[in-house]
Amino acid sequence: MNHFECFKNARKVIIEMLSDRGFTVNDEYKDIDExxxxxIYFIKSYDIVCKKNTDNSQIYVKFIYINKIKPSVLKEYITALYKDILNNDDKIILILQEKPTNTILKIAEQHDCELFDINNLQINITKHRLVPAHTLASDEEVADIMDKYNLRAIQQLPILLKSDPIVRYYNYPSNKVCKITRISETAVESVFYRYIR
Known part of the structure; x- marks a missing residue:
């Protein structure tokens, strides 16, 4: 797959991801001809800014076209975005050309910034036929689970790591419970709960 196709697929998945997270994605981002x-790919400049449906917070998605980004350059990007465009409660997603190094990951974590390798955004994993539906369990559901299974703490549930692709896709927070609904071939619905750590 060439670099342009890779960019095109990642852009499509990011737009779907933002919609699934509850952000309003304007048509100017969706309806772009080939x-x-x-x-856009040739001039290496593509950013997406969306507002949350429920509040006024924003998310800023920036495609970074540098193959091996230096930590100092990443810090400059993040600092400039918060200085010129974003508020402190807004979020940033950076799309990198390669898998990030540990240093880059630490910088992103310090600034509460999400990083995605463009190669991991080639398909929307939530639309794969083998991936069950994932949602955050409500407080009432969590209380029912704890009562039903006689749990003293939600940490006793099986674990779903924060690094899990689905958790990253939806950006589910730690210390919450994820409800996984599987539908079998016999049309039986099975519900599982996992503690996000």
Whole structure:
């Protein structure tokens, strides 16, 4: 797959991800023809800004076209975004060309910034036929689970790591419970609960 196709697929998955997270994605990001996309890719400048449906917070998605990004350059990007465009409660997603190093991951964590390798955004994993539906369990559901299974703490549930692809896709917070609904071939619905750590 060439670099342009990789960019095009990642852009599509990011737009779906933002919608699934409850952000309003304007048509100017969705309805782009192939020629315009090629031009955007050629000039290496593509950012997405969306507002949350429930409050006024924003998310800023920046595609970084540098193959091996230096920590100092990443810090400059993040600092400039918060200085010029974003508020402290807004979020940033950076799309990198390669898997991030440990130093880059630490910088992103310090600034509460999400990083994705462009190669991991080639398909929308939530639309795969083998991936069951994932949602956050409500407080009432958690109380029912704890009562039903006689749990003293939600940490006694099986664990779903914060690094899990689905948890990263939805950006589910730690210390919450994820409800996983599987539908079998016999049309029986099975519900599982996992503690996000």
């Amino acid at each position: 020629e315009t996309l090629k031009y």
